[in-house]
Amino acid sequence: MSDNVTLSLASMRELSESILMSNGFNQDHAQAITDVIYACQQDDCHSHGLYRLLMCVQSIQSGRVDGQAxxxxxxxxxxxxxxxxxxxxxxxxxxxxxxxxxxxxxxxxxxxxxxxxxxxxxxxxxxxxxxxxxxxxxxxxxxxxxxxxxxxxxxxxxxxxxxxxxxxxxxxxxxxxxxxxxEFARGEIELYRRAGKALPEGVAIDAAGHPTTDAEAAMQGAMLxxxxxxxxxxxxxxxxxxxxxxxxxxxxxxxxxxxxxxxxxxxxxxxxxxxxxxxxxxxxxxxxxxxxxxxxxxxxxxxxxxSQRRYIAREQNIQQDAVSIPRALYEDILALRKA
Incomplete structure (x- = not known):
């Protein structure tokens, strides 16, 4: 089984909107959020693409985000x-x-x-x-x-x-x-943590203020x-x-x-x-x-x-009518869907 899942552009949009609406966002919010998630994933901006559905659902589950506002x-x-x-x-x-x-x-x-x-x-x-x-x-x-x-x-x-x-x-x-x-976007550090990869030098410090390449320690400390x-x-x-x-x-x-x-x-x-x-x-x-x-x-x-690389990725993904995301992320996203 492949470590990645391939989605058509239409199915990517449907997935995003359905996850958001099943978790309490109204249609207007779901469409506005999906428009940006879709644009980012289409351009291979993985840290701000479908991965961000996890934060959106966490945020509305906190009870303070108003998905009907x-x-x-x-x-x-x-x-x-x-x-x-x-x-x-x-x-x-x-x-x-x-x-x-x-x-x-x-x-x-x-x-x-x-x-x-x-x-x-x-x-x-x-x-x-x-x-x-x-x-x-x-x-x-x-x-x-x-x-x-x-x-x-x-x-x-x-x-x-x-x-x-x-x-x-x-x-x-x-x-x-x-x-x-x-030095890094927060989402990039979270992706490194999910993948179990070491951060580059000079990106973060741990809770004691010491330089670290450990993504988990960086999440507990601070970025630079x-x-x-x-x-x-x-x-x-x-x-x-x-x-x-x-x-x-x-x-x-x-x-x-x-x-x-x-x-x-x-x-x-x-x-x-x-x-x-x-x-x-x-x-x-x-x-x-x-x-x-x-x-x-x-x-x-x-x-x-x-943005040149982003535009190239956009054209390729539109031509192929497909984007690819890690299977583990896809399964985490599916787990967010409520009946």
Missing amino acids: SPEVVDVAPSVVKANANSGISLLAFNAALPMLIEKTKQNGIAALAINNCYHFSALWPEVERLSEAGLAAIAMVPSHAWVAPAGGSRGTLGTNPFAFSWPRQGKHPFTFDFATS TFGGYKGSALSIMIELLAGPLIDDLTSKESMAFAQGKPEAPFHGEILIAFNPDLLSGGHTERNDERAERLFADIVDQGARLP
Whole structure:
């Protein structure tokens, strides 16, 4: 028997939606969550694909995630939108607020969306790419739980604090990156733990503050930021912009709020979108060409643009109409389904 299970793209979507709805998420939530899980798994982003169903179900079983919540979108100012997720998953609130964010950005050149009171588990690149599809550049930031030690520290104070950016390109996939400010994403460490693999050096410390390559010890200790103090400073910036700036929780506050329950972090999210046409004075075409020359010079050196491997994986998986996941994960997911 193979160690992997192959699923068609349609069966992957059906599996995700059925698991979520059988565990208490309504159809709107199940579709919004599945859209992102599907996009990630299709692009071979395994740490944020079907694996994340485990966290979604754990989170709603905690009794605090509201799988029936309806988000409230508020037009705060000409360039500000706020969305209250009302203790639901962030993705439904994002979907509800997205049209207003796009409209305000196109009208004013720049606009921000603050999502509050949300549980968040997902990659950020699907969200900023949605904005690039509308011809806008965008960034997104969230805190998480205090799993990460600051540079020179010995215990978790910061979150993995991902940052995503997307730049629209005519007739091409957008230039997009999405990375945690920790050396590893939390989901990657969990996958290493499930596989019984040793972590690379410099990724984590144990509960005593000593370097470790043991994934289980890392889960009990803390992760490290990338680039030492540089990644640490960026992580602190994200704590501030996606926390106090928008009247929401820091990673340490989010972890305290969880009270040890195995649920997705509860906090806020900030997205900032830019209209290249207004900000360039109407010279979008000319400046698109300048951006493309920059990308071409990078690729000409043999370097790789962020997301290139992801786009290649997407095309291959669409052509094959299939994705592959470990059999053990597939069986764990099936075990989540309730009659």
